[in-house]
Amino acid sequence: MANPIPAQYAGSRTARETDLPSYISGYVDGEGCFTVSISPRRTLRVGWEVRPSLSVSQNGDRSEVLLEIQQYFGCGMLRPDRSDQTVKWEARSLLELRLLVVPHFHSYPLRSGKHRDFELFADICERMARGQHLVPAGLIEIVRLASQMNPSGKRAYRPDAIIASLRIRDEGIVCPVGNNG
């Protein structure tokens, strides 16, 4: 069989200059997950804890790229997930997410529908920086935003159940402190 590739395509086989930030946005678009989990926490006055994270999983035998992602962002932890033989890189610190992770995806945006998840995630991180997750009215808005993320994912607690419990707390906490009229 003759070589079917025209001569003009038979260029150098050496690697060109891969742009690492663009590559990482592509990798995270394929394999990463922006998550905002909301779970009960009795020690918090508002009764619920908000935890934003970005995680990327990979088969254990291919985890070197996660180390590269960790080095690129300069934050997050690598840990094995024994349930399915994968390794996960995860960034959970609000400060690091706002300082190191979110700006990257503003500069090198995701190109799939996952970009919408990122926008909601970045909005929630900013609201948390203003302490809105610590008061019922602010947390209700955060729950509403988080409920629009990852529509195909599973949720441990239904958003409407969280909001209902916060409305009860809102009446119990805010009115006696702030309103006299």
Next chain:
Amino acid sequence: MANPIPAQYAGSRTARETDLPSYISGYVDGEGCFTVSISPRRTLRVGWEVRPSLSVSQNGDRSEVLLEIQQYFGCGMLRPDRSDQTVKWEARSLLELRLLVVPHFHSYPLRSGKHRDFELFADICERMARGQHLVPAGLIEIVRLASQMNPSGKRAYRPDAIIASLRIRDEGIVCPVGNNG
């Protein structure tokens, strides 16, 4: 809560210039799969058909990036996978794989262990261009190379079983035609 991000990080929120080839290598590294399937085919003299492909799957609600990948490579088909609500882009033509797909990943290499799968895939495509998949001895080598790909994936036919059947064909086909001594 005070804004914890130092002033020097508070730059423009506009997107920089994402390098699309690098982004696509990252996306394929996370979500793509280089496959060489080998399955029985009675109409072929050698008894087995070799089909290389690159595929990328995505949830149906996030499939726009697959359209971008199709446009970038200028080949491949988009089709829904009804079994799991995903959409798949798949390139299967040997000519298109060699002309349009393989050169991209030489220029913008994968950075995970999936790069090893790509190298085996590219080697097999070159051997097929020389017709080695059409004779038992050449196909045995292709089966050996393919057996090293995707170590965590499932295989419909065990490589050693394919090779054993090819050894029988090799004795039956090659000796009477080529050897008199």
